[in-house]
Amino acid sequence: MxxxxxxxxxxxxxxxxxxxxxxxxxxxxxxxxxxxxxxxxxxxxxxxxxxxxxxxxxxxxxxxxxxxxxxxxxxxxxxxxxxxxxxxxxxxxxxxxxxxxxxxxxxxxxxxAAIAHEECDLHYELTNVSTRAVRSSNGWVLTGAKAVVQQGEHADFFLVSARTSGAHDAEDGISLFIVARDAAGVDVRGYPKIDGGRAAELRLNEVRVDDHALVGERDAGFATLERAIGAGVLALCAEALGAMDVAKEHTLEYLRTRKQFGVAIGTFQALQHRMADMLLEIEQARSAVINAAALLGAERIERERALSAAKYSIGRIGALVAEESIQMHGGIGMTWELPLAHYAKRLVMVDHQLGDEDHHLQRYIALTRSQRHE
Structure with missing residues (x-):
């Protein structure tokens, strides 16, 4: 290929x-x-x-x-x-x-636009939806709360997941709705994130929408949600890969220019070994992203396995790159004025968006077992 x-x-x-x-x-x-x-x-x-x-x-x-x-x-x-x-x-x-x-x-x-799916007790599971949508005479009434809605305060409209039937953690019974930011009953509280940007808490207080707000079929929104979130997982993995490359470049430049005992610290064998290990890990992350990108249009299990494998790899390797880059910079790596600190924070926080490494490792194992039983 x-x-x-x-x-x-x-x-x-x-x-x-x-x-x-x-x-x-x-x-x-x-x-x-x-x-x-x-x-x-x-x-x-x-x-x-x-x-x-x-x-x-x-x-x-x-x-x-x-x-x-x-x-x-x-x-x-x-x-x-x-x-x-x-x-x-x-x-x-x-x-x-x-x-x-x-x-x-x-x-x-x-x-x-903003995706409003995560809830306080979601634990990264796409099926765990407590927000409710109840049928009314001329549409739907939505009630519930969504957490960490990225750029929610600036959104013109939200894609909201809500349960229209079934148990709170069932795949069947999830529906998706378009909700305007200025709809009556929509309450948005924005706040800054530790890694830059902003997010919001979204409350839906008996928000009324008409039938045209329903995306796809009633009770059948999970497949659409999973596919769309999968594209988001790939995007986050690629974003983290770009941040890793910059952290690597900054660290290499520092090792070439910072001197101790009259020589560049990049000549010290211990640091060379650590840098070589970090470069190998970044290339492993790159391979995982390439594999996920290549399989984004594949059948569900193959696609989702590749995405979870990439997200697991990115979570583990991103934290490693953040830690190693800061340590090889020494004390200056922690300073707010140095761009590296911002890259390190973003790498760590990417792991917590759309499922962390533990979640995606368990998901990869479950999908593999499911594939074997087919």
Whole structure:
């Protein structure tokens, strides 16, 4: 299999890396979100690369997603790309014509979307949904709370998972709804995240939506949710890979220039061994991301196994790269002014988005057993 990127993908990566390096500094990042910057990314075609031509984009393949998010990870970009990807893929997979039209608003930067699925007692399980949606005379009434909604306070609309039947942890009985930010009963409380960007707590207090808000079929939202979240898992893995590369580059430069006893510390054999081990681990992470990107369009179990394998690898290796990079920098590695500290925090926190390494290891094992019994 040829893992070389196409010319179009290389051009996209070059343009995005150059734009981020020249226009996206830490002052911009600290704002948490910029509507102007979001539109500028859209003008570059970055959001459109996340969707295929049938949905108004010009990419949509696993490798397109990986290329975009790897570049975003290199610049620690905090704009709501993950929400656009996950919500957009859910709408293109199961939405009606009006809902699919919302994807065009995401692609051109006119709208911001957020996935509202996580709950306080979710424990990363996609089936564990306590928010309720009850049938009314002319639609649905949603009641519940969602936690850690990425860029939730800036979203124009949410994709909300709610239980319409069944037990709280059953696959059957989950439905997906489009909920406008300004709908009556929607309460959003935003807060800054420790690794940059912002998130929000979302409360739904008897929020009324009409039948057109239902995405796909009633009680059958799990498959759509799993597929869309899977694209998000790949995106996070690629983002972390980009951040690892930058942490590696900064550490190598430090080892070449920092001197002790009149020589660069990079000549010390102990540090050379640690750096070599870290480089090998990063390449292992890269292989896992490539495998996940290649199988994003595969059958469910094969796809989900590759995604969980990548997320497990990224969680383990990301923490290792963060720790080793800081330790090899010495005390300066902990300072807020050094970009490395921000990369280290982001690498650690990526592990806790959409399932940590323990969750995905257990999931990989369960999926493997399921595949063997087929």
């Amino acid at each position: 040829n893992f070389q990127h196409t010319e179009d993908r290389r051009m996209l990566a070059d343009s995005l890396n150059r734009f981020v390096a020249e226009r996206y500094d830490f002052k911009t990042r600290e704002a948490g979100f910029s509507a102007d910057m979001w539109r500028r990314f859209a003008e570059l075609g970055v959001i459109g690369a996340l969707f295929d031509e049938a949905d108004g984009g010009f990419g949509g393949d696993g490798f397109d997603i990986a290329v975009v998010f790897e570049s975003l990870g290199r610049g620690l970009v905090v704009e709501p790309f993950l929400g656009a990807l996950v919500v957009g893929h859910a709408l293109t997979h199961a939405g009606n014509d009006a809902q699919k039209a919302l994807v065009a608003c995401l692609i051109d930067g006119r709208s911001v």
